[in-house]
Amino acid sequence: xxxxxxxxxxxxxxxxxxxxxxxxxxxxxxxxxxxxxxxxxxxxxxxxxxxxxxxxxxxxxxxxxxxxxxxxxxxxxxxxxxxxxxxxxxxxxxxxxxxxxxxxxxxxxxxxxxxxxxxxxxxxxxxxxxxxxxxxxxxxxxxxxxxxxxxxxxxxxxxxxxxxxxxxxxxxxxxxxxxxxxxxxxxxxxxxxxxxxxxxxxxxxxxxxxxxxxxxxxxxxxxxxxxxxxxxxxxxxxxxxxxxxxxxxxxxx
Amino acid sequence: xxxxxxxxxxxxxxxxxxxxxxxxxxxxxxxxxxxxxxxxxxxxxxxxxxxxxxxxxxxxxxxxxxxxxxxxxxxxxxxxxxxxxxxxxxxxxxxxxxxxxxxxxxx
Numbered sequence: 001x002x003x004x005x006x007x008x009x010x011x012x013x014x015x016x017x018x019x020x021x022x023x024x025x026x027x028x029x030x031x032x033x034x035x036x037x038x039x040x041x042x043x044x045x046x047x048x049x050x051x052x053x054x055x056x057x058x059x060x061x062x063x064x065x066x067x068x069x070x071x072x073x074x075x076x077x078x079x080x081x082x083x084x085x086x087x088x089x090x091x092x093x094x095x096x097x098x099x100x101x102x103x104x105x106x107x108x109x110x111x112x113x114x115x116x117x118x119x120x121x122x123x124x125x126x127x128x129x130x131x132x133x134x135x136x137x138x139x140x141x142x143x144x145x146x147x148x149x150x151x152x153x154x155x156x157x158x159x160x161x162x163x164x165x166x167x168x169x170x171x172x173x174x175x176x177x178x179x180x181x182x183x184x185x186x187x188x189x190x191x192x193x194x195x196x197x198x199x200x201x202x203x204x205x206x207x208x209x210x211x212x213x214x215x216x217x218x219x220x221x222x223x224x225x226x227x228x229x230x231x232x233x234x235x236x237x238x239x240x241x242x243x244x245x246x247x248x249x250x251x252x253x
Numbered sequence: 254x255x256x257x258x259x260x261x262x263x264x265x266x267x268x269x270x271x272x273x274x275x276x277x278x279x280x281x282x283x284x285x286x287x288x289x290x291x292x293x294x295x296x297x298x299x300x301x302x303x304x305x306x307x308x309x310x311x312x313x314x315x316x317x318x319x320x321x322x323x324x325x326x327x328x329x330x331x332x333x334x335x336x337x338x339x340x341x342x343x344x345x346x347x348x349x350x351x352x353x354x355x356x357x358x359x360x
Contacts, residue, residue: 045300
């Protein structure tokens, strides 16, 4: 393999966006430097390139994440997600700690099942409203020619509702996980009396109920945000669709 | 480092100062930058380090890319880059003067 192709091989490790912008001039620099270096120095040169590629990946991801977090669709969804999270945390604290169910009462009892289903429906409706609110907000900002505040730089208007819903879903899921983690540990003596927890623990084979509960919560952290985020995206997208301006509805009809 | 536009560059902070100092002497492409920096600072920048710093400086508006000449693209110091470099160097000069004065007093 020639010196030049070795340099290009390492440059291929850089992110595509980065290569498109700097790849050609970097390849020229590597070729120029390799011609004047000893074999040992050329190894150092390639190691420096590899480290630069790693930095470029990290920087590109950090930059993308910063842009995403600053986008108005994400911010709007995040704010509503925090409000929902606070409300759900209050409800969870009330129903698990302040007024816990009796030791023989299960979430599967018809009385609780209806309450839980009603709560799910309220949350689903809120995701639709969040999607609609986010789209209206961004459409309003787009129509304001003098002030760009509130515009979404990353998403077309039709995706704003889905993005806001997804963000609200992820934030809500994290708020639920944190709340459950705190109350299950801080009020373990109350929580450990719950019927469903006792049954699940007995069937688990674990020797420590606290460890079992925390394992369940941590396992949920990897699954629940993706699930609620996806649900939020679908329902938020629906809300965004319902909230689109009448003119664009007529155009697509 | 002083509170300047050069904050938050991590391991690219020192190469960034060298690049800005080199461009203060005129527009240069990558290889010319490496050679100039090696000459005035006795530091040999690797290509990954050079372009890691250049990309960050460009994103901050401290340097700007000029039209490419074949496979080489020259870079220019922007007014913001000159101001950032000046602030950094004046701060470094004040720190250096204090350090040297204290060393003289101690010996």
